[in-house]
Amino acid sequence: ARGRAAGGGYVGAAQVDAGGGVRPRGEARSGGTGELPPPREAAGARGEALGGLPGRVTNPKEEEILSCTQDKVSQCNISLKKQRSRSIFSTLFCCFRDYNVEPPSTNSTSALPPLVEENGGLQKPPAKYLLPELTASDYGKKCVVIDLDETLVHSSFKPISNADFIVPVEIDGTIHQVYVLKRPHVDEFLQRMGELFECVLFTASLAKYADPVADLLDRWGVFRARLFRESCVFHRGNYVKDLSRLGRELSKVIIVDNSPASYIFHPENAVPVQSWFDDMTDTELLDLIPFFEGLSKEEEVYSMLHKLCNR
Numbered sequence: 519a520r521g522r523a524a525g526g527g528y529v530g531a532a533q534v535d536a537g538g539g540v541r542p543r544g545e546a547r548s549g550g551t552g553e554l555p556p557p558r559e560a561a562g563a564r565g566e567a568l569g570g571l572p573g574r575v576t577n578p579k580e581e582e583i584l585s586c587t588q589d590k591v592s593q594c595n596i597s598l599k600k601q602r603s604r605s606i607f608s609t610l611f612c613c614f615r616d617y618n619v620e621p622p623s624t625n626s627t628s629a630l631p632p633l634v635e636e637n638g639g640l641q642k643p644p645a646k647y648l649l650p651e652l653t654a655s656d657y658g659k660k661c662v663v664i665d666l667d668e669t670l671v672h673s674s675f676k677p678i679s680n681a682d683f684i685v686p687v688e689i690d691g692t693i694h695q696v697y698v699l700k701r702p703h704v705d706e707f708l709q710r711m712g713e714l715f716e717c718v719l720f721t722a723s724l725a726k727y728a729d730p731v732a733d734l735l736d737r738w739g740v741f742r743a744r745l746f747r748e749s750c751v752f753h754r755g756n757y758v759k760d761l762s763r764l765g766r767e768l769s770k771v772i773i774v775d776n777s778p779a780s781y782i783f784h785p786e787n788a789v790p791v792q793s794w795f796d797d798m799t800d801t802e803l804l805d806l807i808p809f810f811e812g813l814s815k816e817e818e819v820y821s822m823l824h825k826l827c828n829r
Contacts, residue, residue, distance in 0.1 A: 646765075647763060647764060647765025648743075648745055648749050648763050648764050648765060649661075649718065649742075649743050649764045649765045649766060650743065652716065653742070656716040656742065659714070659715050659716045659814075660715050660716070660770040660771065660772060660813070660814060660819065661715065661716045661717075661718060661764065661766045661770060661771045661772070662711060662715040662716070662717050662718070662771075662772045662773075662774060662810070663718050663720045663759065663761065663764070663771065663772065663773040663774065663775075664711070664717060664718065664719055664720070664741075664773075664774045664775075665720065665721060665773075665774060665775040665776060665777070665780060666719060666721040666723065666728055666731065666732070667721060667723060667728075668776045668777075668793040668794055668795070669701070669774060669775060669776045669791055669793075669794070670700070670701055670704050670707075670708075670735065670803075671698050671699060671700055671701060671704070671731060671735065672698070672699045672701070672794060672795050672796060673685075673696050673697065673698045673699075673727075673731070674696070674697050674699075675694060675695070675696060675697070676697065677695075677697060678697040678699060680699070681697040681698055681699060682698055682699055682700040682734075683697075683698040683700075683731065683734045683735075684696070684697055684698070685698060685727070685730045685731055685734070687726055687727050687730075688726065696727060696731075698731055698734075699796060700735065701794045701800060701802075701803055702797075702798055702799070702800050702801065702803070702804070703800075703801060703803045703804035704735070704803055706803070706804060706807070707803035707804065707806065707807060708735075708736060708738065708740045709738055709740065710807050710810070710811075711740060711810065712738055712739075712740035714810060714811065714814040715772075715810070715814060716742055716766075717740045717741050717742060718741060718742060718743045718744070718745065718764070719732055719736075719741040719743070719744045719745065720744075720745040720749070720759050720773070721745070721746055721747070722746075722747050722750050722757035722759075722780065723746065723747060724746060724747055725744075725746040725747075725748075728744070728746055729744065729746070732744055745759075749763075751763075751783075753782075756779045756782075757779075757780070758779065758780065758781075758782055758783055759773065759775070759780045759781060760783050760784075761773060761781070761783065761784045761787055762783070762784070768784065768787065769818035769819060769820060770818060770819060771784075771787050771819065772787055772788075772789055772813065772819050772823075773787055773788050773789070774788075774789050774791060774806075775788065775790065775791070776790070776791050776792065776793040776794070777793075778790065786820060786823065786824070787819060787820075787823070788823075789806070789809075789810075789823070791803075791806070
């Protein structure tokens with residue numbers, strides 16, 4: 519039995535990860551992508567309901583493309599680590615899935631985004647953008663898209679003694695208790711982000727799990743909108759968060775996510791974070807605040823993110 523004193527190891531034989539999939543205890547730390555393989559047979563429909571999804575291995579060209587993405591993410595994280603006083607990003611995205619994606623080229627919100635291939639066909643463009651019109655209070659602010667699982671919280675079906683929330687979720691007519699741990703310093707992070715940006719929660723998990731978690735997590739009304747799995751593009755076995763569908767100028771959009779799969783269409787807009795499970799000494803969200811304070815003053819996001827990743 520691995521106890522959980524002071525935010526320690528895992529409890530029980532299985533753990534629910536970012537996308538909601540359940541996998542054996544020994545495999546829990548090898549991932550870090552946030553979007554997980556299909557749940558094991560022992561997990562049944564529970565893991566499927568919260569968000570597990572398959573990984574796909576395609577061809578050598580896709581591996582080359584993904585390798586380039588991994589190199590850029592690593593460079594970005596090295597630069598972030600150098601400019602902060604605390605040691606973060608010690609390990610980064612251990613497991614990657616393979617993609618063959620031509621990033622959409624969208625410089626304005628005057629037209630609907632281009633079609634994206636979906637499982638051999640074409641993804642239909644949205645009838646309208648995912649976000650409503652900017653409010654007066656957010657006018658002039660950049661839009662920050664923030665992931666939920668393994669970025670802000672970690673959830674499990676197994677009881678956790680120090681859980682911050684216990685959320686009942688109905689799956690196939692049965693109520694299951696989901697135990698949720700908040701990442702350290704998430705409160706300070708969200709409050710400051712809400713002051714600086716138009717903040718949007720965007721998760722590949724299902725709303726019936728993520729919405730009540732967000733209700734408990736966001737006590738200040740930081741998230742102006744919440745987007746769930748149905749707002750993602752299912753592309754080559756992965757749920758992708760297509761930023762061109764938000765209805766915001768891409769040069770003023772940032773995505774904060776632990777999974778490169780989530781922002782594969784727009785890696786130049788990403789601030790990657792390390793996947794979080796239960797390390798209660800983690801300071802990554804706290805360390806990111808000064809960086810975002812500086813980013814909020816820039817005219818557009820690309821120049822600062824490009825400089826950061828090329829230092």
